[in-house]
Amino acid sequence: MNNFKNIHVLGLGLIGGSLSRDLKRILPEAVIYGVDNNEDHLDEAVGLGVVDHSSRFEAINQADLVILAIPVDQANLFLPPILDALKEDALVIDVGSTKGSVCDAVKEHPRREQFLAAHPIAGTEFSGPSAAIENLFKNKTMILCEVEKTRQDLLEQAMQIFEALEMNIRYMNPHSHDKHIAYVSHLSHISSFMLGKTVIEKEKNEKDIFDMAGSGFASTVRLAKSNPATWTPIFKENKANVLESLTEYITNLTHFKNVLEADDYEEVFNEMHNTNHIKSILKGLS
Amino acid sequence: MNNFKNIHVLGLGLIGGSLSRDLKRILPEAVIYGVDNNEDHLDEAVGLGVVDHSSRFEAINQADLVILAIPVDQANLFLPPILDALKEDALVIDVGSTKGSVCDAVKEHPRREQFLAAHPIAGTEFSGPSAAIENLFKNKTMILCEVEKTRQDLLEQAMQIFEALEMNIRYMNPHSHDKHIAYVSHLSHISSFMLGKTVIEKEKNEKDIFDMAGSGFASTVRLAKSNPATWTPIFKENKANVLESLTEYITNLTHFKNVLEADDYEEVFNEMHNTNHIKSILKGLS
Known part of the structure; x- marks a missing residue:
């Protein structure tokens, strides 16, 4: 009882x-x-x-x-x-x-x-x-x-x-928790918020851009609807781990930008291909 | 007929x-x-x-x-x-x-x-x-x-x-199309692929990290399942616009990183708060 x-x-x-x-x-x-x-x-x-x-x-x-x-x-x-x-x-x-x-x-x-x-x-x-x-x-x-x-x-x-x-x-362990959750949750929120910001800034000058948005954009930007009053303290309390994951994310994006800039399409392909097995990893999550 | x-x-x-x-x-x-x-x-x-x-x-x-x-x-x-x-x-x-x-x-x-x-x-x-x-x-x-x-x-x-x-x-106009679609579709795919890459790289050393992934991560990383054989040519054909949107995205992420690093939580809050109206913009998209 x-x-x-x-x-x-x-x-x-x-x-x-x-x-x-x-x-x-x-x-x-x-x-x-x-x-x-x-x-x-x-x-x-x-x-x-x-x-x-x-x-x-x-x-x-x-x-x-x-x-x-x-x-x-x-x-x-x-x-x-x-x-x-x-x-x-x-x-x-x-x-x-x-x-x-x-x-x-x-x-x-x-x-x-x-x-x-x-x-x-x-x-x-x-x-x-x-x-x-x-x-x-x-x-x-x-x-x-x-x-x-x-x-x-x-x-x-x-x-x-x-x-x-x-x-x-x-x-x-609580500190392992904070390190891991920075990657699989906290980083996703920053990624999503900044994606929303980038597109909204563009839209200020280019009207009707959102008429072109499909379900893919909606999915990646969904977390940008989250409550800043919840998330600001989370980023504050988990600052070191969030900064580490964010730095790695920016490094990966910059590498992708560099290989595209250099017309290295084999590497552009590989960057995506090597990440495709996220399919099997995410099985069961929705 | x-x-x-x-x-x-x-x-x-x-x-x-x-x-x-x-x-x-x-x-x-x-x-x-x-x-x-x-x-x-x-x-x-x-x-x-x-x-x-x-x-x-x-x-x-x-x-x-x-x-x-x-x-x-x-x-x-x-x-x-x-x-x-x-x-x-x-x-x-x-x-x-x-x-x-x-x-x-x-x-x-x-x-x-x-x-x-x-x-x-x-x-x-x-x-x-x-x-x-x-x-x-x-x-x-x-x-x-x-x-x-x-x-x-x-x-x-x-x-x-x-x-x-x-x-x-x-x-x-076809060139306006390519400029806009870089923001609302092509950039989302890169954002998602590189998010997947960042977390997979981390997971190589830290087992079981995906047990902690929730629906938020699944949503932001969904497009990383996409076909590289489709997307490599898209990025190639729309290179200039994709690079422009990707550069702005990296700039916004770096700014977020800098204000977090500087413990400027008012600005961290505002960065998210100012993007929250994506809610109303996305109404009807799923």
């Missing part, structure tokens, strides 16, 4: 809101309270039924489970006082997209064992409580960091939830 | 094959012949029912309509001899992704009026006869270049086909 009866979700955006909706379904006896420093979001979340009631940060000492789904730089700041306030058998799970700095922030905290660092690899390009949808996490990967530092009974209850969400669990 | 009874489709890949499938449906009285210098593709296309019969380049003098759906550098070479061989009331439509060089190749041809330069903005990341699907062109944009140079009665019959395909027609 799951002991999480009073659940506080901090941050009612895409991830926090979607998780709230699922928790209502899989833990029908629990009451889900929403906390958000944006009053409009809080009202909207209650209105949409994303959470059962609105609550305040000060009420966190009542919670059995706290979900921390706020921008990653804020999570680093709020996690220590949350642990300070937590009941003895309560757990806080952080679900942000970077894991190194948040784990470091509570490394020496006396209640470190009441914390679980998690990253559900799930999302859409939309944001806010209205973007919250059921089953966002189904069949997606959940990365857990430093599980050995979380109290066993609390970890087990969290695992029950992730199993009910039908997630695939992976275990990882 | 449409006079196109004998239709020869040159090139039975994604575009030529998909168009063949639709032509069989919308012109049931026509016979569709396939021509491809890849014998396996030719047999496959007949076997799959993509075309009615296989044929040879030499039989093009029998055709009422020729669809030229081969790599764009080949189209420039084959178009003049096709026009030389064509019957008096026959039309050849080129459906390649660049339009400047193919229009230039027949600018002075005595049978220029029997040619129509077209670019259907439609596709998938797959290739070959097995990638050919019905209704690929439905509700998509068809760009026509220099229609004033095509004989009116032939143009009208072509327009009947595009209407039956339920395409949205746009008219454009």
Whole structure:
């Protein structure tokens, strides 16, 4: 049986809101309270039924489970006082997209064992409580960091939830997580935002350019719809890894530009051909 | 009534094959012949029912309509001899992704009026006869270049086909087409290929990185599955415009890298925020 009866979700955006909706379904006896420093979001979340009631940060000492789904730089700041306030058998799970700095922030905290660092690899390009949808996490990967530092009974209850969400669990060192995720997630966002910027700048002078855009452009630029308030802190917290991946990306683009400039079409072909096996790598992802 | 009874489709890949499938449906009285210098593709296309019969380049003098759906550098070479061989009331439509060089190749041809330069903005990341699907062109944009140079009665019959395909027609100068399409299509492919390359290179040393990839990565990297044999000639024929767009893209990425390096998070935020209105621009594209 799951002991999480009073659940506080901090941050009612895409991830926090979607998780709230699922928790209502899989833990029908629990009451889900929403906390958000944006009053409009809080009202909207209650209105949409994303959470059962609105609550305040000060009420966190009542919670059995706290979900921390706020921008990653804020999570680093709020996690220590949350642990300070937590009941003895309560757990806080952080679900942000970077894991190194948040784990470091509570490394020496006396209640470190009441914390679980998690990253559900799930999302859409939309944001806010209205973007919250059921089953966002189904069949997606959940990365857990430093599980050995979380109290066993609390970890087990969290695992029950992730199993009910039908997630695939992976275990990882938080700094390895941040290095890898820079490549497969954070870089994609920069690539997409800057592609959108390049085309929008061109369009200022050349009208109707978007009439020519097809589904290929829509696909590569989709992530440029993402929320800057979410992504600025992610790039800040994962700066070194993001810069490394971005530097390699620019180097590869510059090489492609150079071989095209030199009319070296054999190399232009090879550059693409050697990347084609991404087909098999991505099998199953959509 | 449409006079196109004998239709020869040159090139039975994604575009030529998909168009063949639709032509069989919308012109049931026509016979569709396939021509491809890849014998396996030719047999496959007949076997799959993509075309009615296989044929040879030499039989093009029998055709009422020729669809030229081969790599764009080949189209420039084959178009003049096709026009030389064509019957008096026959039309050849080129459906390649660049339009400047193919229009230039027949600018002075005595049978220029029997040619129509077209670019259907439609596709998938797959290739070959097995990638050919019905209704690929439905509700998509068809760009026509220099229609004033095509004989009116032939143009009208072509327009009947595009209407039956339920395409949205746009008219454009071929060199403007190539400039714009470099931004909204060709650049997306390079962006995607080099993103794939960057992550694959990283993965050589860091196993299991793709377990962490989500739908966002899959979306941005989707075009890296595209056929290098199609895309190398496109980049070659549209080299100047592609280089211009790629240079601007690299400049924008480098600026983003510099502001992140300098911890200028206000500017990092603005870079993304200013691109967010791509949402409204892309409305309706998927």
